[in-house]
Amino acid sequence: MPEELGENIEIVSTETPAEHSDFTDTMIECVECRVEFVWTAGEQAFFADKNLGNPPKRCRECKKAKTNRMEAIISAKAAGKKFIVAMPVRCEDCGKQTTVPFYPSQGRPVFCRPCFDAKNSLAAGASNNS
Ligand SMILES: [Zn+2]
Ligand SMILES: [Zn+2]
Structure with missing residues (x-):
């Protein structure tokens, strides 16, 4: 019998999660401060998983600032005040x-x-x- 069974079978390691393999860290230029930030493979996988089509446009800091602005506007509206x-x-x-x-x-x-x-x-x- 020419076939050898068992001894030469390689067990392929499955330690690295396969679903993240299509993504690599990408540099994106923030539309607000023009500073490049990393859109990590993990975040890309998250976006793909949630079917979020567009990559982020803002760096973490600008995103936070924008969220703060939006919250200030919303709370001012809720209080019946005009937001200046x-x-x-x-x-x-x-x-x-x-x-x-x-x-x-x-x-x-x-x-x-x-x-x-x-x-x-x-x-x-x-x-x-x-
Ligand atoms: Zn001027
Ligand atoms: Zn920024």
Whole structure:
């Protein structure tokens, strides 16, 4: 008999969980602070498991800050108060630190009041002159 049974059978170790093998740690740039953070394989597996389609956009800190903002708005609404927003931003034009009464959309430039007014009057003036 050419076949040898038993002695050469290798037992494959199953210690590493197979369901995580498709994922590798990925670097994602936070949309708010532009700092790269790690989206770990474990978190990716969790997202896939829960059918959450989109990868996270914010780092842990910014996500926490956003959650805090949302909670502040919700509790202010619940209390019947108008929530006054004062978001610290940097003016895209002159680089000055200022605050705006709204949460700026990502990727859109934000201007301080003087620069914003200057831009608006410039645009109005240009259309008037032509
Ligand atoms: Zn961030
Ligand atoms: Zn400015």
